[in-house]
Amino acid sequence: MKTALTIAGSDSSGGAGIQADIKTMTVHGVYAMSAITALTAQNTMGVQKVMEVTPEFLSQQLESVFTDIYPDAIKIGMVSSSALIEVIAEKLTFYDAKNIVVDPVMVATSGSKLINDKAIEYLKNKLFAKATLLTPNIPEAEILSGRTIKTSEDMIAAARIMSEEYGTAVLCKGGHALNEANDLFYYNHQYKWFIGERIENSNTHGTGCTLSSAITSYLAQGKDLENAIWLAKNYLSGALRAMLNLGKGSGPLKHTWNLEGGYEE
Numbered sequence: 001m002k003t004a005l006t007i008a009g010s011d012s013s014g015g016a017g018i019q020a021d022i023k024t025m026t027v028h029g030v031y032a033m034s035a036i037t038a039l040t041a042q043n044t045m046g047v048q049k050v051m052e053v054t055p056e057f058l059s060q061q062l063e064s065v066f067t068d069i070y071p072d073a074i075k076i077g078m079v080s081s082s083a084l085i086e087v088i089a090e091k092l093t094f095y096d097a098k099n100i101v102v103d104p105v106m107v108a109t110s111g112s113k114l115i116n117d118k119a120i121e122y123l124k125n126k127l128f129a130k131a132t133l134l135t136p137n138i139p140e141a142e143i144l145s146g147r148t149i150k151t152s153e154d155m156i157a158a159a160r161i162m163s164e165e166y167g168t169a170v171l172c173k174g175g176h177a178l179n180e181a182n183d184l185f186y187y188n189h190q191y192k193w194f195i196g197e198r199i200e201n202s203n204t205h206g207t208g209c210t211l212s213s214a215i216t217s218y219l220a221q222g223k224d225l226e227n228a229i230w231l232a233k234n235y236l237s238g239a240l241r242a243m244l245n246l247g248k249g250s251g252p253l254k255h256t257w258n259l260e261g262g263y264e265e
């Protein structure tokens with residue numbers, strides 16, 4: 001069985017973070033492991049409280065995992081402080097980790113900030129160069145590239161800046177652009193659009209986490225990066241089309257849709 005590790009925050013409401021990652025990896029037939037960076041008390045309406053783990057405890061979780069069941073691929077999500085980022089960077093190097101997808105989580109769908117400013121600098125300087133793929137959404141891409149994104153051309157320019165600065169592939173997600181679900185892939189001075197059909201569903205809690213862990217699952221299974229992105233996007237679209245409607249705010253996706261004969265009931 002292929003194995004994957006998520007290094008991310010826990011979402012008590014189960015739709016984003018570690019919980020979304022484990023569900024996604026599991027329905028892809030990949031054995032999921034976790035190293036938790038923070039607990040969030042969160043629901044579909046917002047993040048009520050965050051409790052970070054200590055750097056020592058994160059370090060121990062990573063050591064426990066890597067020295068026993070080596071992950072074929074790794075997804076990194078919410079990491080809210082510079083000390084935690086340092087620990088992750090050090091362990092990834094020490095254990096020679098491969099297939100690393102970094103989702104630079106900064107703000108939850110509900111608008112709550114999930115990272116501090118010093119940590120953003122550490123992400124850029126210590127972590128991004130180790131990534132196989134970065135998956136920023138538009139607001140994150142604006143912060144990381146220093147450019148405002150209003151058009152498709154802006155997305156290309158921002159992705160180019162990030163890819164060249166960090167020497168890694170970048171998938172800039174277009175879910176925040178009105179009427180679109182097109183994501184821009186940029187690597188080796190070339191770009192490619194991953195065109196998606198926009199699904200009218202306001203329940204989008206955890207779309208970013210779900211996409212990045214689906215990509216991670218496919219990388220663990222040995223798919224190449226572009227194939228992994230296509231397959232993951234298809235999985236995500238199905239989870240949105242299944243129209244689960246839970247909670248009072250922006251609800252979670254139906255992660256299990258692909259086990260249940262699809263979304264046509």
Ligand SMILES: Nc1ncnc2c1ncn2[C@@H]1O[C@H](COP(=O)(O)OP(=O)(O)OP(=O)(O)O)[C@@H](O)[C@H]1O
Pocket residue numbers: 016107108109136137138173174175176180181182183196197198199200201204205206207208209210211233236237240
């Ligand atoms: N309404 C939609 N219909 C189809 N695809 C969508 C829709 N909204 C988002 N997506 C897709 O979902 C994926 C995640 O994109 P999005 O921009 O929502 O990420 P995110 O903001 O990081 O998510 P999160 O809400 O978890 O922070 C992308 O592939 C995007 O194109």
Ligand SMILES: Cc1ncc(CO)c(N)n1
Pocket residue numbers: 008009010011016017018040042077078105107108109205206207208209
């Ligand atoms: C724990 C966690 N990670 C990531 C996100 C981004 O959606 C969230 N809302 N919560």
